[in-house]
Amino acid sequence: MSNCNSCPSKGNCNTNANSCGVVNHPYNKIKKVIGVMSGKGGVGKSTVTTLLAKKLNSLGYNVGILDSDITGPSIPRLMGLKDERAMSNGNDIYPVANEDNIKTMSINYMVDTESQPVVWKGPMITNAVKQFYSNVLWGELDYLLIDMPPGTGDVAMTVMQSLPINGVIMVSVPQDMISMIVAKAINMAKMLNVNVLGVIENMSYIECPDCNKKIKLFDGEESDVFFKENNIDLLGELPMTKEIINITHNGVKEISDDLDSILSNIVSKL
Numbered sequence: 001m002s003n004c005n006s007c008p009s010k011g012n013c014n015t016n017a018n019s020c021g022v023v024n025h026p027y028n029k030i031k032k033v034i035g036v037m038s039g040k041g042g043v044g045k046s047t048v049t050t051l052l053a054k055k056l057n058s059l060g061y062n063v064g065i066l067d068s069d070i071t072g073p074s075i076p077r078l079m080g081l082k083d084e085r086a087m088s089n090g091n092d093i094y095p096v097a098n099e100d101n102i103k104t105m106s107i108n109y110m111v112d113t114e115s116q117p118v119v120w121k122g123p124m125i126t127n128a129v130k131q132f133y134s135n136v137l138w139g140e141l142d143y144l145l146i147d148m149p150p151g152t153g154d155v156a157m158t159v160m161q162s163l164p165i166n167g168v169i170m171v172s173v174p175q176d177m178i179s180m181i182v183a184k185a186i187n188m189a190k191m192l193n194v195n196v197l198g199v200i201e202n203m204s205y206i207e208c209p210d211c212n213k214k215i216k217l218f219d220g221e222e223s224d225v226f227f228k229e230n231n232i233d234l235l236g237e238l239p240m241t242k243e244i245i246n247i248t249h250n251g252v253k254e255i256s257d258d259l260d261s262i263l264s265n266i267v268s269k270l
């Protein structure tokens with residue numbers, strides 16, 4: 001039986017229904033659990049998760065990333081760990097850490113090759129996500145970031161209802177159609193009493209390499225209206241850059257001063 005007093009999602013917690021049911025491994029001491037979400041696919045959730053982890057780690061925090069995208073995992077690649085495999089002691093799983101000691105767990109550490117699909121139905125997928133929380137030896141973490149799959153389905157519900165989540169960050173791009181779908185994710189979080197910490201607007205603009213002018217990619221889209229209608233804060237805007245695209249090829253390494261300063265602002269708002 002779970003103990004609702006220690007559950008940050010107290011509003012959702014119901015000891016009878018055991019809705020806050022994932023009890024963590026006694027070895028794990030995780031201070032804050034934050035989901036990175038967006039109703040829409042391909043908007044940059046995993047990239048943003050990786051950049052936030054790198055930034056928090058550079059500030060001296062112990063950080064982990066739980067890749068809850070079981071059918072489309074991208075954290076190993078973005079962390080430069082695609083050739084690593086997870087080890088187990090028979091009961092529990094050791095996370096895979098990069099050179100900064102950011103600890104990660106992903107289903108892609110458990111398949112033979114990166115391109116091997118995971119063809120599982122909902123309950124197996126959600127159980128894997130719960131196990132990635134409670135059977136992975138995360139140790140002491142200041143922040144566990146959960147990279148969530150697109151949509152408002154099974155995994156999003158499991159993360160919001162069964163894990164002790166402190167809040168979610170929404171990732172969006174400034175385009176009306178995408179805002180509409182991100183609004184669904186925001187409303188889902190609100191329905192489940194999960195705190196929405198704010199929106200990071202990704203691919204917000206490109207910067208002219210000659211004059212440094214910021215050029216908006218999506219003309220006429222009304223981000224301000226979206227933030228106001230959804231009563232949500234803008235945490236920051238990330239540009240569309242080669243530096244960010246290249247993270248998929250090489251993993252996140254050094255971050256440029258420009259990007260670092262944007263990430264600093266986002267983290268300080270958080």
Ligand SMILES: Nc1ncnc2c1ncn2[C@@H]1O[C@H](COP(=O)(O)OP(=O)(O)OP(=O)(O)O)[C@@H](O)[C@H]1O
Nearest residue numbers: 041042043044045046047150203239240241244245
């Ligand atoms: N700011 C950016 N500038 C340039 N490319 C970007 C930026 N953000 C993300 N991308 C690219 O967009 C693609 C999708 O990014 P990412 O995998 O992070 O999205 P996602 O929302 O996690 O996707 P999924 O819904 O499949 O989980 C990647 O190829 C990534 O390199």
